[in-house]
Amino acid sequence: MVQYRKIILGDPLETEAVVEQPEAEQWEEAGGLPGFLLGREKKILRYRMRDSQLVYGLGETVRGINKRGWKYISDCSDETNHTEDRNSLYAAQNFLLIFDEQGAQALFVDTPGRVIFDIGFTHAASLEITLDELDAAFYYAEGSDPLELIREFRRIIGPSYLPPKWAFGYGQSRWGYKNEQDIRRVVEGYEKAGIPLDMVYLDIDYMDHFKDFTVDSEAFPDLPGFVREMKEKGIHLIPIIDAGVKIEEGYPVYEEGVKEGYFCKKEDGEEFRTAVWPGLVHFPDVLNDKAREWFGNQYRTLLDMGIDGFWNDMNEPTLFYTEEHLEEVFRRLEELRGQEMDIWKFFEFGDLTGSISSRAEDYRTFYHDFRGRKVRHDKVHNLYGYYMTRAAAEAFRRLAPDREILLFSRSSYVGMHRYGGVWTGDNKSWWSHLLLNLQQLPALNMCGFLYSGADTGGFGSDCTEDLMMRWVELSMFTPLFRNHAALGTRVQELYRFEELAPDFANLIRLRHALIPYLYEQFVRAREQNDLLFTPLALAYPSDRRVRTVEDQLLLGDALMIAPVYIQNAVGRYVYLPEPMTLCRFRSVTDYDRLELPAGDHYIDLALNEVAIFVRPGHTLEVTGDTISIR
Numbered sequence: 001m002v003q004y005r006k007i008i009l010g011d012p013l014e015t016e017a018v019v020e021q022p023e024a025e026q027w028e029e030a031g032g033l034p035g036f037l038l039g040r041e042k043k044i045l046r047y048r049m050r051d052s053q054l055v056y057g058l059g060e061t062v063r064g065i066n067k068r069g070w071k072y073i074s075d076c077s078d079e080t081n082h083t084e085d086r087n088s089l090y091a092a093q094n095f096l097l098i099f100d101e102q103g104a105q106a107l108f109v110d111t112p113g114r115v116i117f118d119i120g121f122t123h124a125a126s127l128e129i130t131l132d133e134l135d136a137a138f139y140y141a142e143g144s145d146p147l148e149l150i151r152e153f154r155r156i157i158g159p160s161y162l163p164p165k166w167a168f169g170y171g172q173s174r175w176g177y178k179n180e181q182d183i184r185r186v187v188e189g190y191e192k193a194g195i196p197l198d199m200v201y202l203d204i205d206y207m208d209h210f211k212d213f214t215v216d217s218e219a220f221p222d223l224p225g226f227v228r229e230m231k232e233k234g235i236h237l238i239p240i241i242d243a244g245v246k247i248e249e250g251y252p253v254y255e256e257g258v259k260e261g262y263f264c265k266k267e268d269g270e271e272f273r274t275a276v277w278p279g280l281v282h283f284p285d286v287l288n289d290k291a292r293e294w295f296g297n298q299y300r301t302l303l304d305m306g307i308d309g310f311w312n313d314m315n316e317p318t319l320f321y322t323e324e325h326l327e328e329v330f331r332r333l334e335e336l337r338g339q340e341m342d343i344w345k346f347f348e349f350g351d352l353t354g355s356i357s358s359r360a361e362d363y364r365t366f367y368h369d370f371r372g373r374k375v376r377h378d379k380v381h382n383l384y385g386y387y388m389t390r391a392a393a394e395a396f397r398r399l400a401p402d403r404e405i406l407l408f409s410r411s412s413y414v415g416m417h418r419y420g421g422v423w424t425g426d427n428k429s430w431w432s433h434l435l436l437n438l439q440q441l442p443a444l445n446m447c448g449f450l451y452s453g454a455d456t457g458g459f460g461s462d463c464t465e466d467l468m469m470r471w472v473e474l475s476m477f478t479p480l481f482r483n484h485a486a487l488g489t490r491v492q493e494l495y496r497f498e499e500l501a502p503d504f505a506n507l508i509r510l511r512h513a514l515i516p517y518l519y520e521q522f523v524r525a526r527e528q529n530d531l532l533f534t535p536l537a538l539a540y541p542s543d544r545r546v547r548t549v550e551d552q553l554l555l556g557d558a559l560m561i562a563p564v565y566i567q568n569a570v571g572r573y574v575y576l577p578e579p580m581t582l583c584r585f586r587s588v589t590d591y592d593r594l595e596l597p598a599g600d601h602y603i604d605l606a607l608n609e610v611a612i613f614v615r616p617g618h619t620l621e622v623t624g625d626t627i628s629i630r
């Protein structure tokens with residue numbers, strides 16, 4: 001049995017990431033963390049990595065499954081470019097697993113401020129963890145089996161969120177569905193093409209002027225009636241909720257929040273003002289118990305209309321600008337006006353307007369009332385999305401204890417996995433993001449996030465029909481399966497790709513046929529603190545070949561998946577660490593089977609074909625429309 005030790009530096013804030021708390025030891029008494037040196041400046045932990053060690057974890061980040069060779073910064077960010085040169089995305093999931101044949105070590109750095117994980121970026125063999133604050137709790141364990149370290153970590157952070165079973169269906173979303181008619185048209189498009197549809201997501205357009213917990217009454221004159229109409233078709237409507245509350249006289253959420261003092265405040269005690277979609281907003285202080293309860297209660301408006309699912313957004317929290325900074329920018333622009341625009345001024349000009357959002361300086365200007373302490377936002381920044389989502393989940397337990405509610409969030413911290421799932425934010429319609437989607441899944445699982453998935457087809461930029469098909473061939477295995485796209489991009493509802501619509505219908509039916517297995521494995525992974533998606537290097541520790549396989553994953557205990565993620569490819573190489581049965585599906589009933597020995601194989605996979613590999617000792621049987629996997 002492995003056990004986590006809790007070793008603390010200074011006086012850390014209690015984040016409630018971990019629920020099964022080991023006895024805490026002070027760094028000095030504990031003799032520090034085995035293998036880690038505390039740097040002279042006392043904010044850096046150094047660890048020397050052996051060449052043979054792989055480093056996994058960190059949840060939702062850029063790059064591959066093995067995190068070696070880059071610098072990752074836990075600093076929840078509204079980052080719309082998930083390119084490999086970025087350091088931060090929306091999440092802060094500070095769990096690392098370091099392992100090779102000689103053994104494994106696991107470390108969770110529990111501190112709600114910024115943390116830099118330099119994993120062989122500055123020096124190839126050196127892992128350096130730099131903290132903004134000296135106050136942090138480290139949860140550390142070692143053992144021979146890395147999977148056991150993951151299981152024990154998951155046990156101490158508590159059980160993952162369990163969504164309603166219907167949330168394993170297929171959902172359509174798009175920023176820009178303006179009204180009931182738009183949504184009816186989408187539903188009709190799916191019906192006509194014979195493609196099953198289980199959820200339609202409502203983006204900010206459903207709200208009255210982007211005000212949380214309101215509905216635009218012209219666009220949706222009778223939302224409860226519309227919810228019923230859709231439910232009769234088996235479709236759940238899932239609205240978005242944003243972090244910022246619009247500043248507007250007469251808007252009850254704003255007025256009540258101000259009256260009760262539930263919004264984040266500046267040093268001088270005035271409410272902090274910033275801008276997001278609705279224009280000027282306040283941020284509810286979800287870190288404060290009372291304010292969190294109050295904000296959670298607001299979801300009632302929509303619950304009462306029959307809504308049974310939500311996605312929480314912009315909760316890093318994103319700020320577009322503050323009025324103070326905007327003033328400075330205008331002042332400086334005025335100064336520049338009329339001056340000769342040399343190249344440096346030209347650069348400054350671009351920077352002035354191009355970097356006004358979510359500035360570190362602005363995050364230092366407001367405060368939370370957290371566990372009785374006044375805490376500056378930047379010191380607890382990474383907790384905001386977690387506590388916003390917790391606000392909702394706690395409210396659902398109070399307000400609708402008998403209902404199962406779908407809930408997921410953009411920003412997250414370990415601990416939030418008990419309250420909701422995550423989607424991986426504003427990716428792009430790029431082939432590289434299809435692979436990134438696959439690589440993020442096991443890392444998310446390690447940190448407790450089982451209900452997760454990416455914007456299928458890509459959020460930004462234009463999706464092509466072949467990218468959508470290949471992406472569906474991955475997302476059909478992810479618990480959250482949602483097609484979502486940004487305003488202004490090419491339409492990408494599956495029925496829009498007319499020639500391929502029958503194939504899409506087959507694939508979504510195939511997903512439906514796989515739900516019993518997916519759900520059963522999800523529940524098992526949740527109960528046994530296992531991964532749903534396992535990298536091959538963890539499952540076959542004695543096979544050196546699999547250490548670099550980053551485009552195949554085990555799914556549950558019976559299957560392996562290996563999607564195609566290269567445009568124009570008509571197949572791909574797959575490495576089998578053990579003999580497996582390949583089932584190549586074109587639809588639930590149209591498939592072929594091939595027994596393959598261990599080793600390298602080139603597998604032909606036409607655009608409409610999905611490969612499912614069945615591991616030895618397991619079976620996959622198709623009877624009529626059902627697939628049973630044992």
Ligand code: GLC
Nearest residue numbers: 175203204313410425426486
């Ligand atoms: C954010 C979300 C995206 C949503 C958009 C408008 O960019 O990540 O999913 O569509 O806001 O609400």
